[in-house]
Amino acid sequence: MKTAKVVKRKHSKELDYKPGNGKGIQTHPSFGTNKKIFKNDLESESTCIQELKYPSGAFPSVYFTQVSLRQDRAFNQLSNPLDNDLEKFKNSSSLLNSIMEQPKVVIIRYGSQTESLPDLDFVHKGHHEEIQKYEDGYIYLDDDISNTCTPYVVVFVVRTIDSDGKRRLSRQTRFLLQRVRDKMKTITEDSVFIIQNTRYTERYSPNELIEIATEIEDVLQRNSKSSFKNVFHENEVELFVRLGLIMQRHMLNGMERLFQMLKNLKTTGPNSTESTKQVALPDKPSSKVPHQQEDDHLSHYNLSQFMAKLKKEINQRNHCLELHTLRILCHRNALVHSFGFDDGTVKVYLNYAEDEKAVKKYFQLYMKTRVLKLTFHSGPFELRGRKLSYEQGSRIDISHSPIFEKINYGTLGIFLKNKRRELFFTTCAHVIGNELKAYCSNDHSVLGKSVFACERLSRQSNQWLDLSLVKVCQDKVFTCRQGLKGTDSSDTFSEYKIFPGSIEDLIGRSVYKWGATTNYTEGKFSKFISSKDGFLQIGIESPTNFATEGDSGSLICLKIGEQDSDDRYAALVIWGGPNMTNETTKNLFNCYYISDALEEIRASFSKGEDMQMSALTDNPIPISSSPIYACSSNFDTRNVSSTD
Template sequence: MDCADILFVFPKAQHSHSNDKRRIVSKSIEKQLKRATLTDKIYCNVFFNYETDIEKRIALFAEEQVYTAVRELNKAIRRTHREMPLNGNQTQTVIDDYEKKMEKLESFFPSDKTDHYACHKLEVLLQRHSDVSAFSLNDGQMQIFTKEEKSVRCYIEEFLPKNMCPFTVRQWSSNPKISKCHLKQGSKVSRSNDHSQEYGTLGFFLRDNEGSLYFTTCAHVIQNNKEVYTDTVESAVGKSVMAPNVYADSITDGLDLSLIKVFKEKIEHCRYGLRDSTDRFVTGIVALANDSEMKNMKVYKWGAKTELTKGTYKGSIFVREGEEFKNRIHFIQNNPTNAEFAEEGDSGSLICFEATDSPQLSSKSAAFIFVGKCLSGKEFLPEEFKEKDLFAGLGYHVSNAFECKTRNLNPMLTPGNDNGSIQQGAGIQF
């Protein structure tokens, strides 16, 4: 019996040793199925019923099945053409038209050959081992970062089905330090409209069900309950209603998000929509695609310091935050025209993907919010970019902004109020 594609889901554990309970369940299942000639280790297929990785695994499985079916069908059509030519009759015309449509559909599939479904099984195992500090999937190979290489290798050998996903193990000395612009110990902070002082960047606007308007920036830029000034309006435009305490230069101090509620009398100054790379405001979407599938796509951002910069997205590293892993370090290959993709003053910037007319990215897409540049940790860069101009920055998914305590928030990514001076990429004074 082949259990490679079977998921085993059971109720949430009643004690803190959740990984131990998963192992006990997987061993019990293996024992029961031993007579059925079990061909795969199943620990990576055992989940609690609340885990989001269940949905991801099912989605990747369905995606793999669709890709395989379409590619096999296209091969069969081409083979039929070679073996049974129909000499231009009406049936031939119909088949030709169908073939073109199927080839168009296949052209939207990712060009890389990475088996994301198989690699997800390794990803699940890595999230369950306390000695794994971070991991990243690059060009079909998983890079695993740890301080205990021997322990992690033995663990993978025990629980990962053979030849499932190629991987390398690399040393992780500590989390790289982050340059968070500008609030850190010793920084001078001005809470006036003197815009020669330190500043961050407005990310994007949101509205709640009651009609209140908000925008995002970083918590280390605007702390909770602090008023906010911009360089286009003389008086304060809003006040932070949510911002965690993030004072250290570490990656894992929580979500560096400050939610600013715009004063009612200042709403008329706000300009909505997604700002594209030609400085137009267009309708955009929030990108939810798998990061590894976005590799090599074109990105851009509008920042208060460097304004428009462009680059190519090269993937991310998932870093341990408590019991979870979050993709916090993102790699962007700088455009030759940029001095650097982002600098101090750009914290809070929205990092966007260019539209590709594909099902994945049918329009401009807001993907990440930039927090700060990695000051250390070149050893964590993908091997192929160690000698190249690669920007490594801390960031988080735009979708994380909707998970804060202010409920029912919706992004304002449709153009409106063309005369608004407070807009995506505007400078924020604190």
């Protein structure tokens, strides 16, 4: 789990509590005769509410769910039913458009409306614009918002103090929560409490977070114990993940309602859909059905396809919020070593088997409502695995030995460039160590030299890395094809895009990789285990070996949707795995996030501060007199015979 750095502000100060100042939280109804009185009550100098609207891409959980729906051919017709003579779908369209709105963060904090909002670190995570009251899309917190299906989340900014050696809420925060409790109809259990950084703030232990959460429960007069799992430091890495998953949960609630509405329209009444019309399949147009007719009307087939897409996304994403919550609770418990997920079952790995009873009680206390099955296993679980490198074949060689000698090799990952336009690529450190040369597989000429390598925990994310950065020789630059390789084709490349989501966002997604040994393989991301000592192991459902020896350094990529050929992302790097001959551990791999690798290069490599992903290039131009095969991310070797 990534550890947040606490930032202490120079000019931060605690505000004095004056009972005469506080009149209530800044919420207001959209209708009613008391609007003016309530509005004045909310415009107090002691409380502040602000609503921020972000682009969907700022929250990957929201973005990828919306993309999956938007790419269906029925989406545009359902979004604009009146334009498509589909008036009976008007209510369904309104619900769908609410689901597809931009994500909103409702921030409730102590202070005046004139205080600068960017004082909060988490606000900097993405570009945003503030929604003013009475504008379209504004969320009125005095209404019952529990059934709202737009992607939104409510966060409370809390301040803490040290009182007699204990962490306590400041008087201002207690007052704020009291006013919120009195004014809001509902304070949902998925509300997030963010501890604001001040010069007094320190990195709180889990026990101290429990003290703060317990006091929040007392002030709000509820006994659900739900606040602990939703308390985060202002600049904690997992905070934005949680915000996005809560937004996604609200969307999924709306999607379930939308599915039922469409199901009713489809199955009731003669005019529910145009099921009586002959419908052309998308890939085989029929001459009996005019193309214009299919465009103008929502066919039975298209509606069924959209409903299937809707149901699939609901089923795959339905437990992501619960999964992330359980993962955070595990990492906050000293008795737990690792956390895993396997085919709908959560696996908790304990330091000692005798701790099972205490850990069960911990989950029963702080997460009473669960859907996922929870199992407990003795540990610690060994996740170091075996490095995927062996003596045979060729890809990125670590030797210039004659071709009749056996040599080790690995796989090229991603190309990078600095401001001086020098070209680099990544692979694993156990393949190409620091200051060692990398060799071409066909003629054993020098491809480049490693200028930075590490096999250790990242200084930035505390995640295990097996990373080597190789600077490409100038005479080989034009033989390199830069860009992210597509699915099952050596000729389809797109601009590099790093997957911005969490591990929960990958569950159920289709993934693929290109490797030096197994070439192109694909499968479904099905399981993972995350340990406190920085190791990540994942499982891929695949009918064949997804990766094996020699594939170290391969990128695990995914494609979102089916229509946009450029909507591909690089997510993880494979560096090892358990015993490949054991069927029970087949297609389990040790990985790290490609984003962690980039952060480490920029922070720890002396010349890496300005390192960026290389832009897409055209086909490489061989400049050597000897036969040269172009080097590329996830190189295709199906048509290349081995020289060994």
